[in-house]
Amino acid sequence: MILQANPGASYTAYQAEIDEVIQQVLTSGWYILGKEVKAFEEEFATYCGVNHAIGVADGTNAIVLALRALGIGTGDEVITCGHTATATIAAIEIAGAIPVLADIDPTYYTIDVEAVRQAITPQTKAIIPVHIYGQPADMDALLTVADEHNLPIIEDCAQAHGAYYKGKRVGSMGTVATFSFYPTKNLGAFGDGGGIVTNDPAIYEKLMALRQYGWEQRYVSSVAGFNSRLDELQAAILRVKLRYLDADNQKRRNLAAIYTDGLQQLAIETPQTRDQGEHVFHLYVTQVDNRDQVMVALREKGVGTGIHYPVPNHIHPAYVDRVRSVPDNLPTLIAATKRIMSLPLYPELSHNDAHQVVNAIREVL
Numbered sequence: 001m002i003l004q005a006n007p008g009a010s011y012t013a014y015q016a017e018i019d020e021v022i023q024q025v026l027t028s029g030w031y032i033l034g035k036e037v038k039a040f041e042e043e044f045a046t047y048c049g050v051n052h053a054i055g056v057a058d059g060t061n062a063i064v065l066a067l068r069a070l071g072i073g074t075g076d077e078v079i080t081c082g083h084t085a086t087a088t089i090a091a092i093e094i095a096g097a098i099p100v101l102a103d104i105d106p107t108y109y110t111i112d113v114e115a116v117r118q119a120i121t122p123q124t125k126a127i128i129p130v131h132i133y134g135q136p137a138d139m140d141a142l143l144t145v146a147d148e149h150n151l152p153i154i155e156d157c158a159q160a161h162g163a164y165y166k167g168k169r170v171g172s173m174g175t176v177a178t179f180s181f182y183p184t185k186n187l188g189a190f191g192d193g194g195g196i197v198t199n200d201p202a203i204y205e206k207l208m209a210l211r212q213y214g215w216e217q218r219y220v221s222s223v224a225g226f227n228s229r230l231d232e233l234q235a236a237i238l239r240v241k242l243r244y245l246d247a248d249n250q251k252r253r254n255l256a257a258i259y260t261d262g263l264q265q266l267a268i269e270t271p272q273t274r275d276q277g278e279h280v281f282h283l284y285v286t287q288v289d290n291r292d293q294v295m296v297a298l299r300e301k302g303v304g305t306g307i308h309y310p311v312p313n314h315i316h317p318a319y320v321d322r323v324r325s326v327p328d329n330l331p332t333l334i335a336a337t338k339r340i341m342s343l344p345l346y347p348e349l350s351h352n353d354a355h356q357v358v359n360a361i362r363e364v365l
């Protein structure tokens with residue numbers, strides 16, 4: 001079976017180095033917020049081209065903390081894309097704010113900037129674009145809208161570690177940016193982990209306090225905070241994997257090219273990439289008619305596929321009839337949801353297996 005994602009393969013790929021750092025952390029006697037976290041934060045900030053990075057518990061918490069550091073909470077509206085992991089929307093509500101969901105651009109699946117304009121009200125306090133599937137959102141247009149309305153942008157980079165937009169890394173363009181290090185992400189830990197990056201020293205100081213009980217000084221809370229910490233084991237593992245992130249992203253792009261070439265003449269739409277960006281293919285998402293039958297037929301041929309995501313957030317039982325969407329009911333997202341299908345993609349997938357996926361699709365279609 002060719003799996004759609006395979007985080008275990010990334011352990012095998014770097015096993016000797018990972019085993020070594022795990023042993024070092026375990027024997028060090030220091031397990032939370034120590035020198036591994038500090039070193040990872042410095043290395044990740046440098047990698048993203050920003051001044052500061054903060055390790056936190058996971059990608060959901062990263063968004064909650066970013067909103068809190070910007071002073072956003074009860075009664076405030078935050079615009080994000082309807083097409084995202086539910087985590088983005090959950091985080092806005094955990095912070096006490098109201099999610100407003102904008103539709104997608106039909107070509108790139110990222111947030112529709114015209115819908116963002118329409119969604120803005122006097123209560124709007126931030127915009128959270130999502131670099132979905134590894135492709136940067138239309139940042140120039142978003143930054144223009146944000147500037148016009150004096151709104152901060154929080155980039156949700158959970159699916160796009162290392163992607164570029166006009167030569168800038170994702171995470172370096174917004175006021176703040178958040179990352180998830182969930183095992184299947186482009187930079188994944190072997191457990192939960194998250195990160196926040198910013199160039200703003202005041203936001204950085206706030207985040208450092210917020211992630212640990214609001215402490216500026218040990219055992220004294222200056223603000224009401226959280227417990228949202230990255231642990232030393234995950235930080236040490238992430239430091240190893242960060243060294244290979246650009247190479248791993250290149251492997252993802254090479255596999256994506258095999259798919260795009262191989263599927264050219266078939267009744268399947270392959271993903272479009274923005275000229276100004278560099279896609280890091282967290283997911284390779286196609287569109288196909290009779291998607292559910294195609295997925296079953298591919299499974300019978302030993303090819304695992306996925307749907308990211310099968311039900312749009314605004315019609316989840318938790319949010320239906322409660323969350324505002326712009327335009328109403330997100331028609332472009334609804335149409336795409338019926339046809340999207342993610343093909344197997346992870347850096348360790350062999351080119352041979354990628355060709356086998358192409359052959360299986362050719363036979364099924």
Ligand SMILES: *Cc1c(COP(=O)(O)O)cnc(C)c1O
Nearest residue numbers: 058059060085087088158180182
């Ligand atoms: C994975 C993901 C998150 C949440 O990250 P967790 O680490 O699982 O909390 C947030 N936003 C997007 C777009 C994601 O893909």
